[in-house]
Amino acid sequence: MTQPNPQEQLIWFRNAAPYINAHRGRCFVVHFSGETMQAETFAGLIHDFTLLQSLGIRLVLVHGARPQIEERIQDQGQQSQYHRGLRITDDQAITAVRQAVGCLRIEMEARLSMSIANTPMSGARLSCISGNFVTARPLGVIDGIDYCHTGEVRRINHEAIRHQLDAGNFVLLSPMGYSPTGEVFNLSAEDVARAAASSLNADKLIFLSDCSELKQGPEQMTPAEAEQLLNNDSDLSDELKRHLKSALAACQQGVDRVHLVDRNRDGALLEELYTRDGSGILITAQTYEQLRQASIEDVGGILDLLSPLEEAGVLVRRSREQLELEIAHFRILDRDGMIIGCVALYPFIDDHAGELACLVIHPEYRGHGYAERLLKNIETTARGLQLRQLFVLTTQTAHWFQERGFVPIDIEKLPVRKRELYNYQRRSMAFAKQL
Numbered sequence: 493m494t495q496p497n498p499q500e501q502l503i504w505f506r507n508a509a510p511y512i513n514a515h516r517g518r519c520f521v522v523h524f525s526g527e528t529m530q531a532e533t534f535a536g537l538i539h540d541f542t543l544l545q546s547l548g549i550r551l552v553l554v555h556g557a558r559p560q561i562e563e564r565i566q567d568q569g570q571q572s573q574y575h576r577g578l579r580i581t582d583d584q585a586i587t588a589v590r591q592a593v594g595c596l597r598i599e600m601e602a603r604l605s606m607s608i609a610n611t612p613m614s615g616a617r618l619s620c621i622s623g624n625f626v627t628a629r630p631l632g633v634i635d636g637i638d639y640c641h642t643g644e645v646r647r648i649n650h651e652a653i654r655h656q657l658d659a660g661n662f663v664l665l666s667p668m669g670y671s672p673t674g675e676v677f678n679l680s681a682e683d684v685a686r687a688a689a690s691s692l693n694a695d696k697l698i699f700l701s702d703c704s705e706l707k708q709g710p711e712q713m714t715p716a717e718a719e720q721l722l723n724n725d726s727d728l729s730d731e732l733k734r735h736l737k738s739a740l741a742a743c744q745q746g747v748d749r750v751h752l753v754d755r756n757r758d759g760a761l762l763e764e765l766y767t768r769d770g771s772g773i774l775i776t777a778q779t780y781e782q783l784r785q786a787s788i789e790d791v792g793g794i795l796d797l798l799s800p801l802e803e804a805g806v807l808v809r810r811s812r813e814q815l816e817l818e819i820a821h822f823r824i825l826d827r828d829g830m831i832i833g834c835v836a837l838y839p840f841i842d843d844h845a846g847e848l849a850c851l852v853i854h855p856e857y858r859g860h861g862y863a864e865r866l867l868k869n870i871e872t873t874a875r876g877l878q879l880r881q882l883f884v885l886t887t888q889t890a891h892w893f894q895e896r897g898f899v900p901i902d903i904e905k906l907p908v909r910k911r912e913l914y915n916y917q918r919r920s921m922a923f924a925k926q927l
């Protein structure tokens with residue numbers, strides 16, 4: 493493997509800074525399966541958990557135990573029984589569950605206690621807390637089948653978990669719960685993660701999943717799209733189906749962002765959280781907002797947005813005809829059919845540069861990071877076009893751009909074609925950002 497050069501590492505680290513700030517103090521619930529714990533990449537994942545913790549994320553980890561329980565049941569000479577994808581936990585099976593989960597918990601605690609010189613854990617002093625945070629009730633009899641000691645989550649003691657997070661500890665939840673009568677129940681780990689995320693009001697619920705089969709698809713899905721995928725794609729693995737189902741339930745219960753991150757790729761969790769393009773799939777209930785390429789039907793909406801600013805002299809006037817001709821350069825933010833923001837990118841391919849223009853957010857939606865989102869989108873597009881520089885001409889928004897990495901440049905430094913059109917009366921200032 494080729495090592496990235498120090499300069500690239502530095503750039504990567506600097507680019508991660510906004511995400512480090514955005515995630516600090518947030519609560520993330522992360523689910524990983526028993527299979528993940530058996531994989532070679534697991535040691536790296538443990539390091540990543542400790543790194544997230546040291547970057548100020550409040551972490552609740554939920555582990556699965558399916559293959560480990562399975563192994564123990566087989567060792568007892570028994571066969572696992574499932575109905576509707578859920579284990580039927582009879583008296584013998586619950587013994588296997590207790591043993592398997594107990595061992596996994598100890599293993600997790602041991603791994604999180606490591607602080608060995610010359611490893612990413614060096615110097616880490618982290619406390620991992622597990623306990624009776626999950627109250628369960630029996631699933632009972634379904635389709636005439638008694639699930640015995642298989643249960644479902646009744647309540648999560650979120651105050652106690654918060655208390656631990658406040659103290660700077662990890663919380664580790666297992667796929668087990670206890671009833672007020674003192675019984676032990678085997679739960680689905682996905683369900684524990686879903687319930688924990690919703691009762692803690694977590695900022696993110698993350699499933700480390702075998703989702704490489706979705707890689708070619710979109711990076712973001714609405715719950716409706718995720719549901720469609722679940723219902724129409726019968727080739728999905730059982731694991732992915734379980735994760736999608738729990739993701740949907742979590743969205744319905746108010747968790748804003750659910751991520752599916754490839755459990756087979758070393759570092760995928762860090763990539764998802766600390767890089768611009770991420771690496772996984774985000775399912776978000778914020779369905780009504782869409783950043784998309786503008787089409788000819790959007791011309792009216794864009795004109796509504798631009799006209800007041802043209803009248804105020806903030807933007808150069810564009811006729812409807814001109815806008816129609818240039819519509820392919822525009823991106824818009826569509827919120828439930830209303831255009832609340834727009835931006836345009838005019839590439840100057842020969843100069844390896846692009847002009848960002850018409851960045852506008854509807855006055856009622858300002859101050860929520862929408863413009864920033866449009867800028868990032870344009871930067872990604874410009875990079876895709878192999879442009880090396882983005883420039884902008886502005887009269888009143890200089891500081892906004894400067895705060896986002898643009899520096900003043902001389903008008904003479906603009907591409908010749910742009911310079912020829914420069915309106916000296918407007919006295920716009922030019923700013924550029926290297927990509």
Ligand SMILES: CC(C)(COP(=O)(O)OP(=O)(O)OC[C@H]1O[C@@H](n2cnc3c(N)ncnc32)[C@H](O)[C@@H]1OP(=O)(O)O)[C@@H](O)C(=O)NCCC(=O)NCCS
Nearest residue numbers: 849850851852853858859860861862863864888889891892
């Ligand atoms: C500039 C504009 C696009 C920013 O949209 P937005 O969605 O509010 O932007 P963000 O949420 O990403 O950023 C908000 C921050 O930018 C600051 N900001 C807004 N307008 C600014 C300006 N003209 N100069 C400097 N900073 C500005 C806000 O104060 C806020 O900062 P704060 O969080 O520290 O208070 C929007 O104000 C707008 O549409 N303005 C009119 C059109 C315009 O001037 N476009 C640029 C010409 S290309």
